[in-house]
Amino acid sequence: MSKLHVSTTVNGDSVEFLCDPRETLLDCLRDKLNLTGAKEGCGTGDCGACSVTVDGRLVCSCLMLGVEADGKDIATVEGMAEGEELHPLQQKFIEYAALQCGICTPGVLVAAKALLEKNPDPTEEEARYWLAGNLCRCTGYDKIIRAVMDTAADMREAS
Amino acid sequence: MALDDQKSVFKFVGTRPDRPDGLDKVTGRAKFGADVSAAGMLHGAILRSPHAHARIVKIDASKAQAHPDVKAVVTRADFSDKVPFKPGLAGEFWNVLENVMAGDKALYDGHAVAAVAATSALAARDALKLIEVDYEVLPHVTDVDKAMAADAPVIREGAADYSVPEGLHPNVVRYHESGHGDVEAGFGEADLVVEDSFTTEATHQGYIEPHACLAQLGADGKGELWCTTQGHWIAQKTCAALLGIETAQLRVTASEIGGGFGGKTTVFIEPVALALSRKANRPVKIVMSRSEVFRATGPTSSASMDVKIGMKKDGSITAAQGIFRLQGGAFPGAPGDMTAMCAFAPYNLTNVRQVGYDVMANRPKQAAYRAPGAPMGAFAVESVLDELCNQLGLDPVEVRLKNAAHDGSKASYGPTYDQIGLVKTLEEAKAHPHYAAPLKPGQGRGISCGFWFNHGGETSVSLALSEDGSAQLMVGTPDIGGSRASMALMAAEVLGIPYENIRVTVADTATLGYNDVSHGSRVTYASGLATIKAARHAVERLCARAAAKWGIPEDAVKWEDGCAVPSGPNAGDFDPLPLADITANMGATGGPISGHFEATPEGAGVSFGTHIVDAEVDPETGKTAITRYTVIQDAGKAIHPAYVEGQYQGGAAQGIGWALNEEYIYGEDGRLQNSIFLDYRIPVASDLPMIDTVIVEVPNPGHPFGVRGVGETGIVPPLAAIANAVSNAAGVRMRDLPMSPPRILAALKARDG
Incomplete structure (x- = not known):
């Protein structure tokens, strides 16, 4: 099958790649752009390890085709920190031991950032339901939820 | 020391x-398993049996081989023919080889039968469709009790080792019996004897990172392997044996690992990628899909268990007996022995007897899952203890304290305990505000202890x-x-x-x-x-x-x-x-x-925990909500307490999934029906409460700083603690896991006649 040319923006950078029309956005990010921060945990949109934002909207990149990224603005975990400055969520996840193996962490961070942009003052229940699409098998979510809630409080205070 | x-x-x-x-x-x-690539790399894909049990009559890969994108095809013939078959676990390399690439027969739905390496992942997947396999379908069995029955199809003659008594079905491949005292005399002294039967379904470790590897092997017998694994030396040793090369010539690097929980202690795709690489003379990467992970790796054993415990009115146990039948897939290794040895380990018993069976069935080869075998036995034993407490009107923590093993107790599985922390965990439970907190209508509270050896x-x-x-x-x-x-x-x-x-x-x-x-x-x-x-x-x-x-x-x-x-x-x-x-x-x-x-340090120090759980059962839907959860466990010495808490919380969360929702569901055709995360639903953030932890520190004399392992014990008590909470909430004893909404509704219906 002949490949299609895609031009898109990833973490602010203009990028181009050729992809098979069957390849997912996740495949393209990982295999063509070497952005392996987004992970494939299921390939069916159930685990959220591949979470990215497309034009600001949280999506599972395994459920979107690479060709659909044309002309879009994609943000991945690799774009969360600004230079040496980690995003407050990234900092707090380390501080709270909110990761054990770390495979779900990029997706959880991208999803949590999208939550706080939409709702800077979530209740614990709102945070739990928002992150219900991100499976973590190690932590039981306790420290993840605490880290997200505490980051939200810090960011509200700072703004 | x-x-x-x-x-x-x-x-x-x-x-x-x-x-x-x-x-x-x-x-x-x-960099996790799937996050690396190599110049000139090919992508591997594995063809898997759609049948639970079938003779492989013929594999015709000529069309795949002729495809320009395909650079290598391998079948069993491309692996070493010098790996000896032996009964039981004595021939584990052969068992692993048979699992990673089928020989004469496909033994379960998902069993690998051939593999290809092609220029892209899509090309490799497409090429699998060009391989023609001629199967002769055989009768299959997936249930543990049916696999032991006289009319069950025999999975492999000669797989049973020396431990199995005469007269058992060939699918029973290992047998364990231990204990001390005279259980019959003990039951005679009891004021109340409760005997009951329990089942648990197989669950998967459910690590979020699928198996992945990048392999290179040359005709000179020298190779490099990058893989996600819990142990790269065992991967090195096993792959070398399966490929017929020298161990030291294969250098294995462990990637970051995206969860394992026991499921990444062996190899699956690694020898296949090496075999493809040797044939193509190029690096080969294989990444499993989630469906392959469910169908062809890990799960834990399913279990069928009978437990009988006698108790006096004051709560002292007079005798305890358990029979534990564990199904471990089409290979020896189900930890029936571990289940038996752990089941009564928290208690100081005069009369105890335990029997464990390792049973084969047409399912994937079980892999270790966090304290392998122990959670099932604890579920059965601690459920019977709860029933005894309910019928005798006794406090479940007091009864456990009364019978708890302590320093110097003779363990149910033989040795004498050194310094142990069980009593301390029970005292902490008794004093914890959770234990005294009032319950709302519709809620129930459950307690369970748990034990694991550590290594x-x-x-x-x-x-x-x-x-x-x-x-x-x-x-x-x-x-x-x-x-x-x-x-x-x-x-x-x-x-x-x-x-x-x-x-x-x-x-x-x-x-x-x-x-x-x-x-x-x-x-x-x-x-x-x-x-x-x-x-x-x-x-x-x-x-x-x-x-x-x-x-x-x-x-x-x-x-x-x-x-x-x-x-x-x-x-x-x-x-x-x-x-x-x-x-x-x-x-x-x-x-x-x-x-x-x-x-090889020998003083790992055994570990105990006590869990307190509150559950609320919705009588309309049968859905259970865990409303409060407290883990109390002995860490010996917590080196980094945040990660110790994380282990406790993670063990509890996995136990909640196992107790309430997770299970391997097989159709009549022996095919796995729920091989994606949508259908095999592990707990999500909105399913769980915060999980409170209490770190008890009773130092392990075998470690310079007093450390005991903490990773596994945390999954031992949850099944029973949750079952006891649900049973107490619903007013009916739950004997089968998972306690899914349909099961709970059926139990409520049966209760109400």
Whole structure:
């Protein structure tokens, strides 16, 4: 099958790649752009390890085709920190031991950032339901939820 | 080691610093199994049997081989034919080989029968459709009780080992019996005897990272393997045997590991990728899909169990007996022996007898899953204890305290306990506000204890000092949940240099001696012990340099707070010599300074926990909500308490999934019906409450700092604790897991007649 040319923006950078029309956005990010921060945990949109934002909207990149990224603005975990400055969520996840193996962490961070942009003052229940699409098998979510809630409080205070 | 030698005052240990690999893991920079590529790399894909049991009559791969994108096709013929078949677990290499690539028969839905390497992942997947396999479908069995019945299809003749008594079905491949006292006499002394039967379904470890590897193997028998694994030396040893090459010629590097929980203690795709690479003479990457992970790796055993316990009116247990039948897929290895040995281990019993069966069925080869075998037995035993407490009107914590094993008790499985922490966990439970908190209508509370052995295992650690006084520590146990942090803390404690000045690396198989797998809750115990001793070894050498500099005997120098100091007033009057001052000149004073330690430590120290759970059952839908959860567990000594809490919380969460929702569902055709996360639903954030933890610290005499492993014990009590909470909430004894809404509705209906 002949490949299609895609031009898109990833973490602010203009990028181009050729992809098979069957390849997912996740495949393209990982295999063509070497952005392996987004992970494939299921390939069916159930685990959220591949979470990215497309034009600001949280999506599972395994459920979107690479060709659909044309002309879009994609943000991945690799774009969360600004230079040496980690995003407050990234900092707090380390501080709270909110990761054990770390495979779900990029997706959880991208999803949590999208939550706080939409709702800077979530209740614990709102945070739990928002992150219900991100499976973590190690932590039981306790420290993840605490880290997200505490980051939200810090960011509200700072703004 | 005598307890008196044990360190109990710490500067670094017990603090909660940021993990050394934290930045890599929050920025997406950490390299997991599927995150690497190589120049000229091919992509592998595996063809899997759609049948639960079938003879492979013929495999015709000619069309696939003729495709221009396909560079290699392998079947069983491409692996070593010198791996001997032996009964039971004596021929485990053969069992693994048979599992990673089927021989004469496909033994379960998902069993690998052939593999291809092609120029892209899509091309490899497409090429699988070009392989034609001629199957002769055979009768199958997936249920453990049916697999033991006289009319069950025989999966493999000759697989049973010496332990199996005469007269059992050939699918029963190992047998365990142990205990002490006279159980019949004990039951005679009881005021009440409760006997009941229980089942649990197979569950998957459910690590979020599917198996992935990148392999290269040349015709010269030299190879490189990168893979996600809990133990790269066992991967090295196994792959070498299956490929017929020398172990030392295969260098294996462990990637960051995205969860394992026991499921990544063996190999699946790695030998296949190596075989493809050898044939194509190019690097080959294989990444499993989630469906392949469910169909062809890991799950734990399913179980069918009968438990009988006698009790006096005052709550003392007079006798206990359990029969535990575990199904472990089409290979020996179901941990019926472990289930039996752990089931009654929390209790100090005069009369106890336990029997375990290892039974084969047409399912994937079971793999270890966190305290393998123990949660099922605890579910059955602790459910019967709860029933006895209910019928006799006794407090469940008091009854457990009354019967609890303590220092010097003879364990149900044989040995005599050293210093153990069970009683302390029960006392903490009794005093915890959770235990006294009122329950709302519709809610029930459950208690359970749990036990796990913990493990030592072969361990080798090296530590090298740099001129600027920093240290690099090389361990051989993959960091599965923050172990770099605990290793650095222990090394810092001994060296007396800041935690941040220590870099911990998981070394590959070419740069360190053999290390057993990250399993058995052994990493903080065994790699920790070896780290402490390697650091002490380096300290001895640092002291020797100081002694030489000062011109005093080596034994006149001691190490204090990161400095060499004279050991007393008679040793001389010298200013403390900091580590960095010694290393700065080490090239000129005798050369590099390193420390090393290797051993198979035997003092892992058993571990106990007690869980308290509140559950609320919706009588309309049968759905259960866990409303409060408290884990109390003995850690011996918590090196990094945040990661100890994380282990407790994670164990509880997995137990909640196992108890309420997770199960392998097979159709009549023997095919797995729920091989994606949508249908095999593990707990999500909105399913769970915060999970409270209490870290009990009863030091393990077998570790210099008192550490006991903490990873596994946390999954032992949840099944029973939740079942007891649900049973008490619903007013009906739940005997089968998972307690899914349809099961609960059926139980409520049966209760109401």
